[in-house]
Amino acid sequence: MKHITINGDRLWQSLMTMAKIGATEKGGCCRLTLTDLDKEARDLFVQWCEEAGCTVTVDQVGNIFARRPGRHNDLPPIMTGSHLDTQPTGGKFDGVFGVLAGLEVLRTLQDHNVETKAPVEVSVWTNEEGSRFAPAMMGSGVVAGRFTLEEILAKTDIDGKLFGEELKRIGYAGELPARQRPIGAFFEAHIEQGPYLEAEKKTIGVVNKGQGQRWYDVTITGRESHAGTTPMPLRHDALAAAARLINQVERIANTNQPHACGTVGFLQVHPNSRNTIPGQVTMSVDLRHPDDTILSKMDRELKVFCEHLPAEVNVEVKLEPIWYYAPVIFSEQCINAVREGARTHGYSHMDIFAGAGHDACYIADFAPASMIFIPCENGISHNEIENAEAADIIAGCNVLLSAMLERANA
């Protein structure tokens, strides 16, 4: 079949229209999961999919599936998709590119009256970001069986709002059982969110692996007291202890190079008053590495440090592991379909591993999966200035179309 290509203007327009939902002053998007803005984005996606002739279903954890029938609808679908929720300082492309590239594939198949052998589906996965409700990748995690539906529905955000209540409130507590089902192949198109494709001047990242992650909640308890009358040796300063822990997280990452990452992104101080010694700090720790043995070593180094910290700073430290998944190896068959797609269109490409978590990492538990990366400007993401070139957006979507057609007609 002549290589059909997607309609780049239409895809770009859809991205810019979607970007208006939760648009921020600095040109990014703040569309936290299960908020009214998330609902608005979901409703728009569903409307677009129905206009493209798809039937749409929603599962018990709010994942959305838009289905385009093929010749043999008893075959497992060839699926693509990503997420519509963003970080608080999110951009226009993280997650959304993968969702709307999938929609563009559907629209292109319609335009050309292409009938695939297997059905094709585009999916939106709930709470990929894990910002408002931790951990991340909840929608795909429940379907994969990494989390139970009950534990996820019971999660609360910083204001004590329940995940399950918020899901109902926005009208996306669906009927479809949120559990594994046969998927012929899953492809997720995504911006790289790192600097390597741009540095190597490559258009397409053929993603062969997703690095592993470990997330922790830490509570450090000292004792509030007066900033002016409490001698230094008598203090129980929770924030001074947290500062040491933050330095240690950085040290653990820097001493496990290459590739190790260590981040403290969330921190709350109580009572947060300039002339009271902080009595309590709650904070997050995020450790990552593409090699599980090293990720375990980093975990041990963190635990040992937290065991010794109380003696040094006279506080209590509670380190609570809340999430872990090992590095994910993607499917050769899907990796080859992506590489073939890049070659067919003559796009420069290179193998790369995913530094961020993605829903494809959990779908890979039960279906052949891989990802397609495109560069983003200066590798910046989770930032309102996140940017991608239209030419790369089009290239990524053309490769997605080719890879899906290859699998859908295999």
Ligand code: HGY
């Ligand atoms: O944290 C991550 O890797 C993803 O952006 N949720």
Ligand code: MN
């Ligand atoms: Mn993402």
Ligand code: MN
């Ligand atoms: Mn993200």
